[in-house]
Amino acid sequence: MDVEMCANSDELYEQKTELEQFSIIRPKQIAKEFDCAILNFSGDFSDNKYVTLDPRKSIQTKYGMVVFKNLIGKEYGSKHMFMSHNSKGFFYLLHLTPELWTSNLNHRTQILYSMDISMIVFELDLMSGSRVIETGTGSGSLSHSIGRAIAPNGRLITHDYSIERVNAANEDFRRHGIDSIVESSQRNVLLDGFAPECKEQKVDAVFLDLPEPWSAVKHAVEVLKTDNGRIACFCPCIEQVQRTCSELRMLKFQHIETREFVLRPYSLNSDTIASYADDLSEKTSYKQSYLKRKNYKYTHTGYLTFASYFG
Numbered sequence: 405m406d407v408e409m410c411a412n413s414d415e416l417y418e419q420k421t422e423l424e425q426f427s428i429i430r431p432k433q434i435a436k437e438f439d440c441a442i443l444n445f446s447g448d449f450s451d452n453k454y455v456t457l458d459p460r461k462s463i464q465t466k467y468g469m470v471v472f473k474n475l476i477g478k479e480y481g482s483k484h485m486f487m488s489h490n491s492k493g494f495f496y497l498l499h500l501t502p503e504l505w506t507s508n509l510n511h512r513t514q515i516l517y518s519m520d521i522s523m524i525v526f527e528l529d530l531m532s533g534s535r536v537i538e539t540g541t542g543s544g545s546l547s548h549s550i551g552r553a554i555a556p557n558g559r560l561i562t563h564d565y566s567i568e569r570v571n572a573a574n575e576d577f578r579r580h581g582i583d584s585i586v587e588s589s590q591r592n593v594l595l596d597g598f599a600p601e602c603k604e605q606k607v608d609a610v611f612l613d614l615p616e617p618w619s620a621v622k623h624a625v626e627v628l629k630t631d632n633g634r635i636a637c638f639c640p641c642i643e644q645v646q647r648t649c650s651e652l653r654m655l656k657f658q659h660i661e662t663r664e665f666v667l668r669p670y671s672l673n674s675d676t677i678a679s680y681a682d683d684l685s686e687k688t689s690y691k692q693s694y695l696k697r698k699n700y701k702y703t704h705t706g707y708l709t710f711a712s713y714f715g
């Protein structure tokens with residue numbers, strides 16, 4: 405009886421620690437030691453710092469000192485004031501998400517941003533349990549979002565021919581608790597094709613972001629399922645798109661479609677408008693809100709080509 409109870413409590417303990425382990429796919433309410441978090445300063449969406457909540461450490465920011473042990477046990481989303489010289493400074497403690505990772509990671513390569521990523525996840529029909537191949541891994545920006553979309557039972561194998569990028573990405577996947585779903589492996593896809601295991605157990609989707617995607621399409625055919633397997637290719641230049649589309653058509657892909665995403669953000673402004681009575685005897689004023697197009701530096705990121713494979 406005692407032994408059985410012990411076994412049960414061990415099991416419970418293992419389940420509990422598994423659940424308590426930090427993961428971007430299992431957002432928690434309360435910050436724990438060694439969680440990966442984002443400090444968002446003064447509510448400015450672009451003023452962030454990625455940190456690990458190591459209770460022995462602190463960081464100096466332009467607003468003041470942040471002592472990590474003071475954040476353990478605090479709610480994610482909570483607001484914290486800087487008590488030093490600048491009493492107006494504050495920051496929000498945020499749980500790491502794939503989107504926050506994309507906008508705060510150290511670039512090892514050019515990366516895909518959230519607007520393109522959201523369309524890729526949508527157009528590849530990714531869902532819990534999907535099996536996906538990606539190349540190249542690059543900085544792992546897209547891989548994090550794919551990992552969340554296919555969790556908890558899906559699988560993403562992401563290839564890169566640079567062993568440094570493979571190792572760095574796998575370290576990120578481990579720290580962010582998605583290493584049971586996402587794995588980077590070294591491979592020159594143009595020479596060697598995709599992971600051989602995917603030829604036996606086919607994948608639902610293939611994503612290509614490398615300089616000559618058209619040369620990798622023939623390898624995608626070897627691993628894609630034949631009942632609407634989906635492929636997406638990111639190309640910065642229209643010449644790359646044309647070669648990729650020709651190759652897709654030659655290899656009998658269907659529903660080939662290329663899209664360019666152009667972001668046009670607007671801001672809500674307001675002006676004071678004066679209004680007069682008909683005989684001009686009385687003047688009143690009121691506030692009117694209107695939308696104004698923002699000056700935004702990223703207009704074009706690239707072209708995304710999508711297609712379906714039926715064998």
Ligand SMILES: C[S@@+](CC[C@H](N)C(=O)[O-])C[C@H]1O[C@@H](n2cnc3c(N)ncnc32)[C@H](O)[C@@H]1O
Nearest residue numbers: 515516540542543544545546564565592593594
């Ligand atoms: C622009 S980056 C990918 C960025 C990634 N999509 C992201 O969001 O972080 C392109 C990557 O493709 C890799 N690459 C280029 N040619 C390759 C090949 N033949 N096989 C595998 N990886 C390749 C490069 O090493 C580079 O890391």
